[in-house]
Amino acid sequence: MRLAPVAAPLLAAALIVACNDRVDPDPSPSGPTPPAASPTIVPAATPSTTPSAPAEPRTTAPSGRATGPEGHHANLALAHVQALAAAPRVAGTPAELRAVEYLERTLAAYGYQVERIPFTFENDPFRVGEVRVGGTPVEALTMAGSPGGTVEAPAVHIGLADDAGIAGRDLAGRIAVAERGSLTFAAKYRNAAAAGAIGLIVVNNQPGPFSGNLTLEAAFPVVAIAREDGQAILAAARAGATLAIAAPPTVGPTTAYNVIAHAPGQPNCRIIVGGHFDTVPGAPGANDNASGTANVLELARTFALQGPVPGLCFALFGAEESGLHGSKALVERLRTAGTLPRYMVNLDVTGIGTRVEVIGDTPAARRAIDLATANGIPSVASTLPPNTGSDHMSFAEAGVEVVFFTSGDFSTIHSPQDTAAAIDPATLDAIGDAAYLLVRDLLAQLD
Structure with missing residues (x-):
């Protein structure tokens, strides 16, 4: 779910402004305060540990066929x-x-031809990298003033990055791991750099993630870590273990991806069923929007039981939280090609609530409510x-013509x-059932 056009920039500002470069021995918490009988069948794929990185279109051929219940x-x-979450x-x-x-792997296993389509956008409100400890990735927010880049080296814990923490240590060729507090971020960086460090990780002293402003141009990556994730990093640094930092640049375009699935050799879409799979920093994004993504994947499976349906496509969008950039990029691509669909069915925030909420001032949206109600599924406009x-x-x-299904509970x-x-x-x-009924009905109308 995109908080736009006003609230999303405010969220980004909350992460940055509330945690800006400060001289404060006890900083306030960073970031917004959060609101307080069938058989189990596992998906066809599991997330990989190391992703492939080329920012170019890629097509994945079908690798199996859909099975399971109707x-x-x-x-x-x-x-x-x-x-996903x-x-x-x-x-x-x-x-x-x-x-x-x-x-890609999941949709290909259902018999679809899958396209990965990169796109770029400017003014990214979230500049997120990661730190790897023992091969496990941990989300990190790149500090303003940090360059982009990747560095891997043994780590050293330097406390607050003050004289007592560094204590004359030679940090040459090492990644310094400091705790937030007492000194400004700029002072922590200068002290670590003067001792020879080639990377700096600052662990929050309050719950949650934070970002910060170095107020200078750093020579090596500087990132911030949530306190919860930081405990393993602090322990690794105390033990002298090797850590890796991957930090994006804080200026310039961001590359993200859409994933589109269609019947093999038949890319034209008359109906697109879609939802976004990205999140904001610090949020596992189960309801927003692994839930909608999961519904899209499950609808793709069930509609492919007799083979993928020509004209029925499934789209998972990137960079929705940054400004609906993924769906905008796909619409522009389809409009340029003259292949816009007749219908688009959107699923976003579908995992918590008491009823099906249908958004859209369209005949298809009204039809969705009628179909759900007739099948005993509580639903409202x-x-x-x-x-x-x-x-x-x-x-x-x-x-x-659009229809948007949501459960309407945005509390988390x-x-x-x-x-x-x-x-x-x-x-x-x-x-999922309500969307299935509608898509089946729309397909019958197109026949």
């Missing part, structure tokens, strides 16, 4: 949520690419809260509490 299946969808998936990060590869948006808007602006989105444990399988299934 219709939307709650446990299958939930398994996708659990796989293991970590944040911010646009332009290695975590995003790991998610892309999971989506709804609207988005002020200053929010989702990917259906990009298609609606291009004249495509964009927070560390947006975890797979909070997802209600019954809600996930009700929305």
Whole structure:
């Protein structure tokens, strides 16, 4: 779910301004405070540890065929949520690419031809990198003034990066790991650099992630880590273990990806069923929007049981949270080719709630409510809260008839509490069932 056009920049500002370069022995918490009987069948794929990185289109051929029960299946969808929501998936990060590869493998295993389509966008509000400790990636926010780049070296714990923490140590060729507090970020950087460090990780002294401003141009990557993730990094640094920092540049375009699945050799889409798979920093993004992504994957599976349906495509969008950039890029691509779909069905925030909410002032949206109600699925017409948006808007602006399914509970989105444990399988299934009924009906109309 995109908090736009007003709230998303404010969220980014909350991460940066609240945690800016400060002289404060006890900084306040950084970032916004978060709001307080079928068989289990595992998905066809699991996320890989190391993603492939080329920013170029890529096609994945079918690798299998869809199997399993007919219709939307709650446990299958939930398994996708659990796989995707293991970590944040911010646009332009290695975590995003790991998610892309999971989506590709899953859809190819259902018999689809899958396209990975890169796109770029400017003014990225989230500059997220990662730190690897023992091969495990941890989300890191790049500090303003840090260059982009990758560095791997033995780590040294330097306390607060003050005289007592560094204590005359030679940090040549090492990554310094410091704790937030007492000194400004600029002072911590200068002290680490003077001792020969080639990278700096600052671990929060309060719960949650944070970002900061060095107020200078650093010579090596400087990143910030949430306190929860930082404990393993501090322990590794105390033990002299090797760490790796991957930091994006803080200026310039960001590359992200869309994933599109269609019947082999038949890329033209008359109906697109889609949702975004990216997150904001610090949020596992189970409800927003691993839930909608999982519903898209499960609908793709069930509609491919007799082979993928020509004209029915499934799209997973990147960079929705940064400004609906993925859906905008796909719409522009299709409009240029003269192949805009007749319908777009959007699924976003579909895992927590008491009913199916249908958004869209279209005949298809009204038909969705009628079909769900006739099949005993509580559903109502709804609207988005002020200053929010989702990917259906990009298609609606291009004249495509849209339907947006959501469960309407936004209480945990964009927070560390947006975890797979909070997802209600019954809600996930009700929305999946309602979307299945509509897509089946739309396909019959197109025949």
